[in-house]
Every structure is written in structure tokens, then in C-alpha cells.
Amino acid sequence: MPRVSQDHLDARRRQILDGARSCFARFGYEGATVRRLEEATALSRGAIFHHFRDKESLFLALAEDDAHRMAQVVAEQGLVQVMRELLKHESHDGGEHPADWLGTRLEVSRRLRTDPDFRSRWAERSEALTAATRARLQRQREAGNLRDDVDVDVLTGFLELVLEGLVSHLAMGLPADDLDPVLDLVEETVRRHRRTLP
Amino acid sequence: MPRVSQDHLDARRRQILDGARSCFARFGYEGATVRRLEEATALSRGAIFHHFRDKESLFLALAEDDAHRMAQVVAEQGLVQVMRELLKHESHDGGEHPADWLGTRLEVSRRLRTDPDFRSRWAERSEALTAATRARLQRQREAGNLRDDVDVDVLTGFLELVLEGLVSHLAMGLPADDLDPVLDLVEETVRRHRRTLP
Numbered sequence: 001m002p003r004v005s006q007d008h009l010d011a012r013r014r015q016i017l018d019g020a021r022s023c024f025a026r027f028g029y030e031g032a033t034v035r036r037l038e039e040a041t042a043l044s045r046g047a048i049f050h051h052f053r054d055k056e057s058l059f060l061a062l063a064e065d066d067a068h069r070m071a072q073v074v075a076e077q078g079l080v081q082v083m084r085e086l087l088k089h090e091s092h093d094g095g096e097h098p099a100d101w102l103g104t105r106l107e108v109s110r111r112l113r114t115d116p117d118f119r120s121r122w123a124e125r126s127e128a129l130t131a132a133t134r135a136r137l138q139r140q141r142e143a144g145n146l147r148d149d150v151d152v153d154v155l156t157g158f159l160e161l162v163l164e165g166l167v168s169h170l171a172m173g174l175p176a177d178d179l180d181p182v183l184d185l186v187e188e189t190v191r192r193h194r195r196t197l198p
Numbered sequence: 199m200p201r202v203s204q205d206h207l208d209a210r211r212r213q214i215l216d217g218a219r220s221c222f223a224r225f226g227y228e229g230a231t232v233r234r235l236e237e238a239t240a241l242s243r244g245a246i247f248h249h250f251r252d253k254e255s256l257f258l259a260l261a262e263d264d265a266h267r268m269a270q271v272v273a274e275q276g277l278v279q280v281m282r283e284l285l286k287h288e289s290h291d292g293g294e295h296p297a298d299w300l301g302t303r304l305e306v307s308r309r310l311r312t313d314p315d316f317r318s319r320w321a322e323r324s325e326a327l328t329a330a331t332r333a334r335l336q337r338q339r340e341a342g343n344l345r346d347d348v349d350v351d352v353l354t355g356f357l358e359l360v361l362e363g364l365v366s367h368l369a370m371g372l373p374a375d376d377l378d379p380v381l382d383l384v385e386e387t388v389r390r391h392r393r394t395l396p
Contacts, residue, residue: 028308103311106304106366110226113301113371123372150383157380165363168304173311174321182355185348189387 013051016041017065020048020058025100029059029107056118059108062101064125071132078140079133079159080187083166087183090176103171133159137190147192155190162186211249214239215263218246218256223298227257227305254316261303262323269330276338277331277357278385281364285381288374301369331357335388345390353388360384 019041023032026040032055034045041048052058070082089098112119134156140146146155170176217239221230224238230253232243239246250256268280287296310317332354338344344353368374 099311103308106307109304109366109370110301113297113369119371151379153376154379154383157376158383161360161363161367161377161380163363164366165359165361168307168362168366169359171311172307173317178351178355179359181349181352182359185352185356185387189383193391 009051012043012047016043016048016051016058017062019043021062021101024059024062024104025098029104056121059104060121060125063105063122064128067126067129071128074129074132074136078136078187079163080183080190083163083183083186084180086166086170087176087179090170099170099173102167106168106171130156130160145192146190159186159190207249210241210245214241214246214249214256215260217241219260219299222257222260222302223296227302254319257302257306258319258323260299261320262326265324265327269326272327272330272334276334276385277361278381278388281361281381281384282378284364284368285374285377288368297368297371300365304366304369328354328358343390344388357384357388 020032020037023036023040027033027036032040034048034055037048037055037058038045048058052061070079073082073085086098086102108118108122112122134152137146137152137155137159141148141152146152166179169179218230218235221234221238225231225234230238232246232253235246235253235256236243246256250259268277271280271283284296284300306316306320310320332350335344335350335353335357339346339350344350364377367377
């Protein structure tokens with residue numbers, strides 16, 4: 001048998017992740033059966049689980065992808081920009097709904113709560129986003145753009161809590177067309193204040 | 199047959215709601231089967247569904263209870279106080295975990311997204327909380343305690359988004375012991391600012 005090249009392995013891995021993401025978004029975590037994952041990826045279960053130990057590992061790899069992608073946006077433009085992009089995609093029509101994928105994050109909440117191993121694997125994968133957010137805020141503070149009366153860790157926790165609220169809001173399909181000024185307020189809250197006081 | 203008194207009906211309704219809440223918290227929305235609801239309420243399915251049309255109606259009645267209870271706290275002390283109480287209960291040990299019940303709200307997120315009828319019934323029941331929050335902020339503004347450079351609707355949306363984030367955070371069992379100063383920041387954000395500027 002010929003040796004399989006790294007490029008081939010990477011491409012196969014990508015094919016599995018892309019198909020699995022659609023499948024989870026469409027059927028939910030529980031509803032994404034092995035048979036449906038096979039259909040969505042156009043691969044056999046043998047091929048899928050050669051690359052990922054089990055469905056949970058596949059799901060967590062997607063969560064890790066998200067965290068890394070968001071961390072990139074955070075490094076350049078901050079966590080509020082991540083929220084603005086979530087909101088913008090939300091208002092687009094047609095095709096797969098990004099919020100359907102976000103919904104799977106909520107669907108596993110019970111599992112996260114009751115399964116410490118799953119929770120710690122999840123937390124590991126979210127750590128990239130927290131680290132990027134904290135580093136960005138630290139740089140902004142050094143540049144004098146951040147308010148200096150609140151600890152960077154508190155500001156990080158604040159932004160992450162609002163992001164969790166937004167993910168939940170969008171995933172539940174609640175109206176989101178009036179959230180732009182809310183995000184403006186969130187952004188202003190972490191910045192150095194320049195408005196005049198009474 | 200003797201006529202059943204209103205008191206008796208109310209007590210029975212209460213018994214069903216209390217038992218169902220424990221049952222949903224323990225087994226999740228999907229896992230709360232009719233048999234388990236019977237055990238948890240110590241009533242037959244006939245008795246349960248005499249009071250509530252179906253499991254969905256029972257669940258929505260509990261969500262409505264929550265919204266009314268929260269709306270009472272909001273009227274007297276504001277939505278940030280609701281969040282502080284969620285956080286306080288979280289750190290208590292022993293007995294049923296309130297976050298287990300919160301988790302069911304996330305569990306139904308997919309249903310909320312894909313079932314417009316369910317979503318509108320849910321939204322109706324949450325409306326009491328939004329109305330109470332807006333009314334409280336309006337009174338605080340008239341009393342001069344609220345910042346006056348941001349619309350009351352935006353401040354309402356901001357507080358609700360943070361609450362959604364907190365519910366999601368607690369329901370997922372993520373660490374919450376460092377969230378007090380985050381809630382202080384949230385409270386300060388809607389208040390009239392008194393701190394001096396550089």
C-alpha cells in the first residue's frame with residue numbers, strides 16, 4: 001500500500017470537519033447519527049473514526065476550530081468585532097444558518113454540566129479565545145485605549161459573558177436586529193471614557 | 199361527584215409544577231418522560247394532563263413562573279440583582295442544583311429555533327421580565343440614577359444579553375467564582391457615571 005501523504009491526510013480531515021459541521025447544524029448534536037455523518041462527509045464510518053476517536057472528539061475539534069478562528073479576529077480587531085460578525089451573519093438569508101451550529105453548543109450544555117471530562121476538554125479548546133482576548137485587552141491598555149480603573153481579567157470576563165449571551169440569543173432564534181447599539185455600549189464600556197460628565 | 203374547590207385545583211397545579219421542575223432539572227427536557235413526571239409529581243398522567251395540555255405547556259408554565267419571579271425582583275432591585283441571586287445560588291452546595299433547571303432552557307434552544315409556535319409561546323412568557331426591566335430602568339432614569347446618553351431600550355437589551363450569558367455560563371457548569379466584579383461592571387455601565395475622567 002502506498003504511504004498516505006500528509007497533504008492527503010489534512011485534506012481528508014478538512015472534508016470530515018466540513019461535512020460534520022453541516023450535519024451537526026442540520027440535525028443537532030444528538031441527531032447527527034453516524035449514518036448521517038457518513039452521508040454528510042461522503043466517507044465511511046471507518047474513515048471518519050480513523051481521524052477522530054468518536055463523535056465527541058469530532059464535535060470538540062469543530063469547537064476548537066471556532067475558538068482559533070475567533071482568536072484570530074480577536075487578535076486583530078477585538079472580541080466585540082467577533083460579536084459584530086456573528087450578528088452580521090445572522091441577518092443574512094439563504095444557505096445554512098450559522099446559528100444552527102451555535103445551537104449545538106447549547107444542546108450539549110447538559111453534557112458539559114454533568115460530564116467533567118467533556119467539560120475539561122471543552123474548556124481546553126475555549127482557552128485559546130480567552131487568552132487572545134486577554135492579550136488584546138492588555139495591548140489596548142498599554143496603548144492607552146482601555147479604561148484603567150477595571151482589571152483586565154474582569155474586562156475579559158465581561159466580554160466573554162456578553163459573547164455567551166449573544167451566542168445563546170442567536171441560537172434560540174430571538175430577534176437580533178436591535179443589538180447593534182447594545183454592542184456599541186459593550187465596546188464603549190471597556191474603552192477609556194471620553195464623554196463629558198454632568 | 200363533589201365540586202373541586204379552586205384552592206384544591208391551585209394546590210394540585212402547584213404540586214405538578216414543583217415535581218415537574220425537579221424532574222426537568224434532573225433528567226433534562228427530553229429525559230423527563232411521562233413516567234418520570236408521574237413519579238416526580240406523585241400523580242397519574244391523567245391528573246397531570248388535566249392541568250397542562252402537554253409536556254411543552256408544563257415546561258412553558260415553569261418558564262412563565264421564573265419570568266414572574268424574576269420580574270418581582272427586577273421591580274424592587276433591578277435585573278443585576280436577579281443575576282447576583284443566580285450567582286449566589288450557584289455557589290451553594292447540596293440539594294438540587296438550580297443550574298440543572300437553567301440547563302433545560304438551553305436544551306430546548308434547538309426547538310426554539312426551529313419551531314416558531316414554541317418560540318412565540320416562549321417569547322410571550324419572557325415578556326413580563328422585559329417589561330419589568332424596562333419599567334425599572336425608566337423609573338431609575340426619572341430619579342436621575344441612570345446614565346442619560348443611552349436609550350432605555352438599549353440598556354434593557356444590554357442587561358438581558360448579559361443575563362442570557364450568565365444563564366448559559368451557569369448551565370454549562372463553567373467556573374463562576376470570579377463573576378461578581380463583572381456584575382459590578384455591568385451595574386456601573388447602566389448607572390449615571392460619577393467617576394472622574396483623566
